[in-house]
Amino acid sequence: xxxxxxxxxxxxxxxxxxxxxxxxxxxxxxxxxxxxxxxxxxxxxxxxxxxxxxxxxxxxxxxxxxxxxxxxxxxxxxxxxxxxxxxxxxxxxxxxxxxxxxxxxxxxxxxxxxxxxxxxxxxxxxxxxxxxxxxxxxxxxxxxxxxxxxxxxxxxxxxxxxxxxxxxxxxxxxxxxxxxxxxxxxxxxxxxxxxxxxxxxxxxxxxxxxxxxxxxxxxxxxxxxxxxxxxxxxxxxxxxxxxxxxxxxxxxxxxxxxxxxxxxxxxxxxxxxxxxxxxxxxxxxxxxxxxxxxxxxxxxxxxxxxxxxxxxxxxxxxxxxxxxxxxxxxxxxxxxxxxxxxxxxxxxxxxxxxxxxxxxxxxxxxxxxxxxxxxxxxxxxxxxxxxxxxxxxxxxxxxxxxxxxxxxxxxxxxxxxxxxxxxxxxxxxxxxxxxxxxxxxxxxxxxxxxxxxxxxxxxxxxxxxxxxxxxxxxxxxxxxxxxxxxxxxxxxxxxxxxxxxxxxxxxxxxxxxxxxxxxxxxxxxxxxxxxxxxxxxxxxxxxxxxxxxxxxxxxxxxxxxxxxxxxxxxxxxxxxxxxxxxxxxxxxxxxxxxxxxxxxxxxxxxxxxxxxxxxxxxxxxxxx
Ligand SMILES: *[C@@H]1O[C@H](CO)[C@@H](O)[C@H](O)[C@H]1NC(C)=O
Ligand SMILES: *[C@@H]1O[C@H](CO)[C@@H](O)[C@H](O)[C@H]1NC(C)=O
Ligand SMILES: *[C@@H]1O[C@H](CO)[C@@H](O)[C@H](O)[C@H]1NC(C)=O
Ligand SMILES: *[C@@H]1O[C@H](CO)[C@@H](O)[C@H](O)[C@H]1NC(C)=O
Ligand SMILES: *[C@@H]1O[C@H](CO)[C@@H](O)[C@H](O)[C@H]1NC(C)=O
Ligand SMILES: *[C@@H]1O[C@H](CO)[C@@H](O)[C@H](O)[C@H]1NC(C)=O
Ligand SMILES: *[C@@H]1O[C@H](CO)[C@@H](O)[C@H](O)[C@H]1NC(C)=O
Numbered sequence: 001x002x003x004x005x006x007x008x009x010x011x012x013x014x015x016x017x018x019x020x021x022x023x024x025x026x027x028x029x030x031x032x033x034x035x036x037x038x039x040x041x042x043x044x045x046x047x048x049x050x051x052x053x054x055x056x057x058x059x060x061x062x063x064x065x066x067x068x069x070x071x072x073x074x075x076x077x078x079x080x081x082x083x084x085x086x087x088x089x090x091x092x093x094x095x096x097x098x099x100x101x102x103x104x105x106x107x108x109x110x111x112x113x114x115x116x117x118x119x120x121x122x123x124x125x126x127x128x129x130x131x132x133x134x135x136x137x138x139x140x141x142x143x144x145x146x147x148x149x150x151x152x153x154x155x156x157x158x159x160x161x162x163x164x165x166x167x168x169x170x171x172x173x174x175x176x177x178x179x180x181x182x183x184x185x186x187x188x189x190x191x192x193x194x195x196x197x198x199x200x201x202x203x204x205x206x207x208x209x210x211x212x213x214x215x216x217x218x219x220x221x222x223x224x225x226x227x228x229x230x231x232x233x234x235x236x237x238x239x240x241x242x243x244x245x246x247x248x249x250x251x252x253x254x255x256x257x258x259x260x261x262x263x264x265x266x267x268x269x270x271x272x273x274x275x276x277x278x279x280x281x282x283x284x285x286x287x288x289x290x291x292x293x294x295x296x297x298x299x300x301x302x303x304x305x306x307x308x309x310x311x312x313x314x315x316x317x318x319x320x321x322x323x324x325x326x327x328x329x330x331x332x333x334x335x336x337x338x339x340x341x342x343x344x345x346x347x348x349x350x351x352x353x354x355x356x357x358x359x360x361x362x363x364x365x366x367x368x369x370x371x372x373x374x375x376x377x378x379x380x381x382x383x384x385x386x387x388x389x390x391x392x393x394x395x396x397x398x399x400x401x402x403x404x405x406x407x408x409x410x411x412x413x414x415x416x417x418x419x420x421x422x423x424x425x426x427x428x429x430x431x432x433x434x435x436x437x438x439x440x441x442x443x444x445x446x447x448x449x450x451x452x453x454x455x456x457x458x459x460x461x462x463x464x465x466x467x468x469x470x471x472x473x474x475x476x477x478x479x480x481x482x483x484x485x486x487x488x489x490x491x492x493x494x495x496x497x498x499x500x501x502x503x504x505x506x507x508x509x510x511x512x513x514x515x516x517x518x519x520x521x522x523x524x525x526x527x528x529x530x531x532x533x534x535x536x537x538x539x540x541x542x543x544x545x546x547x548x549x550x551x552x553x554x555x556x557x558x559x560x561x562x563x564x565x566x567x568x569x570x571x572x573x574x575x576x577x578x579x580x581x582x583x584x585x586x587x588x589x590x591x592x593x594x595x596x597x598x599x600x601x602x603x604x605x606x607x608x609x610x611x612x613x614x615x616x617x618x619x620x621x622x623x624x
Contacts, residue, residue, distance in 0.1 A: 064104035064553050071117035072101060075442045080124055089432040089440045091464045092415070092456040096442055099455055099550055106451060106559050108324055112417070112443035118200075119418040119444065123425045144169035144352060144387070144423055149345040163195070163332040165344045169424045170387045171302040171327035173476075174603065175348040178299040179333075179341060183292050187338030188222075189214040192300070194307075196329040197420055199233055205332075207231035208325045209307050211300070211317075213290050224288040228319045243317050252512075254318035255303035261316045263287045289316050295342070302327040304601065305514070320514060324446055328387055329420060350387035352427040355434045364396040366437035367408045369465060376467035377485065378410045378537075381457030384475040385445045386419030386428050391475040394604035396435065398611030402481040410481055411465050414438045415453045417445030451561040455550050458543040468493055470543045472561075473535040478592075478599045478610045480620060487597070488537065492580055497569055499536030501583040503529045515560065522558065529581050530566025532589045534600040538565065542579075545572045592622035 074080070076097045081090055100113055150165055165177070171194075183190060194209040207230055216224040230238040243260035252259050289311035290296055298311045306320040307327075321327065335341060355361060369376075384392055392414055404410045416438055419425050432438035441456060443449055454472060461470035469488055473479055491498065505527050507517040546568050549555035555571060558564040573579045584597060592599035592610070599622065602610065609623035 064102045066098070066101045066553075067103045068101060069110065069113055071113050072097060074117045075113065075120060080120075082127075086433060088436055089429075089438045092439045092460050093442045095459050095463065096452070096456060098553070099452060100442065102553055102557065104557060106448050106557055108446040108448045109443065109452075111324070112446050112449050115420055115444040116418045116442055119420060119422075119425055120442075122422050123418070123429060126422065126426055127429060144350055144389075144427060146349055146351045147345065147347040148349065149343065151343040151345075163334045164341060165333040165346055167194075167330050167332055167346055167349065169350050169421055169427075170419070171330045172348070172350045172387055172390075173302060173304055173327075175327070175346065175350075176299050176301045177333055177344070177346045178297065179335075180295065180297050180343045181339050181341040182295050183213070183215055183290055184338035184340050188217070189290075190335065190337035190339035192298075192339075193334040193336070194300075194330045195332050195334050196325075197331050203233040206233065206325060206329065208321075208327070208330050209300070209319060211309065215290060215292055216288065224290070226317055228317060230322050230325050232325070238322060241319060254306035254308060254320045257303075257308050257315055257318045259318050261287075261289075261314065289314065302330075323448060326447060328385055328445070331421065350389055350424075352389040352431060353393055355430060358434075361434055364393075364400075365435050366411065366413075367406055369408055369411065376409065376411050376461075376465055377404070378469045378471060378481075378488070379457070379461035379465050379467035380410060380412045380471045380473060380479065380481070381439075381453070381460060382412060382414045382473050382475050382477075383450060383453055384414045384416050386416055386421075386424045388475050389427065389431065390604045391607075392431070394607040395475060396437075398607050399479050399481055400437075401611070404481050404485055410485070411467070412437060413457075413460060413465075414475070415441060415456055417441040417443050417449065417453075420444060448559045451557060451559060451564045454561045454565060455546060458538075458546045462540065462544050462547050466540075468540055469496075469537050470540065471535065471537045472533070472565075473598070474533065474600070476600065476602055476607075477534045478596075478602050478607050479535060480597050480614075483586075483597045483620075484537065487584065491582060493539055494541050495572070495577050495579040496539040496582065497529070497531055497536065497542070497565070497579060498538075498582045498584065499531030500585065500587040500589055501529055501531045501581045502527075502566075503581065503583075505530075517560070527563050528566045528570035530563045530569075531581075532587065533560075533562035534589055535587050535598040536562065536565070538569075541576065542569060542572055545576060594619075594621050596620050596622070 076094075081087060081094070100109060145168055148165060148168065177194075179192065190213055192209075192211040192213075193207050196206040196208055198205045210227075210229045210231060212227040212229070214222065214225045214227065216222055226243045228241045228243075241259065245260050289298075296312055298309060300307055300309045303318075306318055308318040309316050333344065333346070358364070382392075382395065395412075399405075400412050402410070405412055414437060416428065418440065419428065428438070428440075432440065439456065439460065441453060443452065457472055458470060461467045471479075471484070488498070506525060507522050507527065508515040509519075510516060546555065546565075549568060549571070555568050556564075558567055569579055586595060586597035588596050588599050591601050592606075597620075599610065602623075606623045610620075613619060613621050613623065
């Protein structure tokens with residue numbers, strides 16, 4: 001910045017003038033809601049004729065214009081914002097409007113904003129309500145609880161369709177639901193569904209997992225099959241996934257577990273050479289986990305990447321989460337068809353710690369920041385989601401206790417979108433006020449909106465808690481803050497990207513892959529260098545460039561947040577200065593290895609165990 005010459009300034013001013021001119025031109029016509037939801041249609045029409053990569057890039061870099069949604073007015077209306085101390089979780093929120101009103105926002109932005117406005121309205125009124133009268137208005141509502149069950153109650157015998165179990169605060173990784181039941185042969189089969197909350201205007205709730213079991217029928221006249229799918233009010237049914245699956249034998253894995261139990265598939269392939277149809281079904285049926293009239297125990301787990309089901313102790317199926325249909329949305333278990341349920345039990349559900357019972361709140365609370373004259377050395381933004389209460393507590397009790405954090409040299413903040421569930425938001429609010437280390441986001445936490453959080457972290461680290469370095473990590477990562485500071489000492493403070501750097505990777509073009517990227521989203525065959533999401537550090541100049549670039553809307557939004565940072569840094573390299581990409585293999589992306597600097601996929605128990613090892617043995621060893 002300091003090195004700007006007069007010439008650059010003039011060009012800059014001209015540019016600003018031009019931009020303001022184009023603003024004046026555009027302002028009067030607000031974009032319609034339709035256009036906001038389908039921002040690419042106009043562009044798509046244009047780009048049909050132009051197909052070269054360069055031209056496509058041109059359109060993708062084209063400066064997006066601003067649009068407005070009524071919900072944004074609500075989310076950013078200052079009269080609704082909390083005041084003073086209570087306003088702390090909204091510091092980054094307050095600066096995110098330009099980002100959310102981009103016409104080329106990430107796909108789920110509009111939905112995330114609309115739902116956030118509803119959630120915010122509810123939360124506001126609840127918070128105001130408890131403030132006005134000390135009388136506890138929550139008494140009538142369910143607290144988040146670790147388990148819920150239904151045994152032998154009338155609700156367990158659904159005549160044709162009903163929710164048998166309410167899930168109070170959504171599912172988290174390692175939550176599970178177990179049904180003990182007997183298929184009732186009068187019908188073809190049964191369906192178990194995980195459903196979300198009803199939409200506005202009594203829209204049917206989304207089905208986050210539809211588990212449809214077709215029984216073999218009398219004398220195995222039908223081939224038994226398990227069909228998994230999803231359903232939403234807007235888009236209806238998704239693509240079916242069947243087990244056994246004869247069409248695509250390549251057995252993709254979810255969380256390391258095969259999509260279909262191989263025994264189901266193999267028996268069919270072996271039998272195929274020469275067998276009558278009935279025998280064939282017989283083969284599958286003898287391996288099929290569900291039988292008419294016989295009791296089964298089925299447990300469906302929520303994993304990192306998807307749901308998986310175990311029936312009578314054997315793994316049967318996995319189902320990768322689908323976009324916008326994430327486990328935190330689940331609010332009930334519904335059963336349809338011929339199934340007599342003996343008992344239903346959900347455990348491992350998210351619970352927040354009762355703040356009154358936490359003895360050490362003061363030791364866990366974010367330290368007050370010294371006066372702004374002194375910059376932080378490092379700001380660490382941790383991505384978390386509303387109902388991950390336990391993970392955040394584990395972090396507060398472990399690596400957030402490093403001396404550098406407690407003394408205020410390093411600040412750690414959680415970045416959390418609003419939840420659709422009132423109770424989760426209320427408990428999150430209390431947590432945010434108690435520990436002072438939460439930044440709430442003005443959108444509902446869909447996976448595809450993570451990139452917006454990355455920008456929020458940059459806003460925090462440049463405008464609110466200015467820091468020399470800015471780091472992003474996840475709430476299932478253990479960060480050795482002291483080691484990171486030591487490594488940073490030896491490194492440049494300008495143009496730095498430090499982490500597990502992927503220098504030469506390609507976009508995933510397989511449509512069924514979780515990381516699928518279309519050529520509209522990214523036309524080039526390769527990505528610029530980027531660092532893996534569980535933990536990377538950027539220097540302040542890059543963070544500032546990112547914040548300004550998004551404020552001026554001339555940086556691309558891209559849904560893979562870590563790759564997006566790489567893309568922006570590539571731009572920084574062209575416009576500002578050289579970049580040092582510093583790779584460190586001790587940032588473990590896929591778990592833990594001894595001598596780690598960062599370990600990923602650590603559950604709360606493991607996080608606390610790693611910290612204990614660190615305190616007692618002073619060694620970075622892993623826990624099972
Ligand atoms: C903000 O909210 C207040 C009260 O609900 C309302 O009167 C005002 O018009 C709102 N302001 C904007 C800019 O929407
Ligand atoms: C929720 O939990 C708190 C603290 O444990 C308790 O005081 C309150 O009564 C609970 N509310 C309900 C509805 O159970
Ligand atoms: C049960 O099924 C019948 C016929 O399929 C339908 O008419 C009725 O509305 C259903 N009842 C409920 C509660 O869904
Ligand atoms: C099943 O087999 C039994 C005895 O072999 C026979 O009586 C019955 O009709 C069969 N049912 C069907 C649906 O084929
Ligand atoms: C099974 O084998 C018999 C004789 O070995 C043959 O006639 C028949 O076509 C075979 N069926 C299939 C489905 O391959
Ligand atoms: C911070 O600065 C304000 C005014 O500049 C001063 O009143 C306050 O005491 C300072 N706080 C600390 C902790 O130094
Ligand atoms: C595509 O990426 C490569 C490697 O990053 C780069 O050299 C090339 O210029 C890019 N192509 C376009 C059209 O931007």
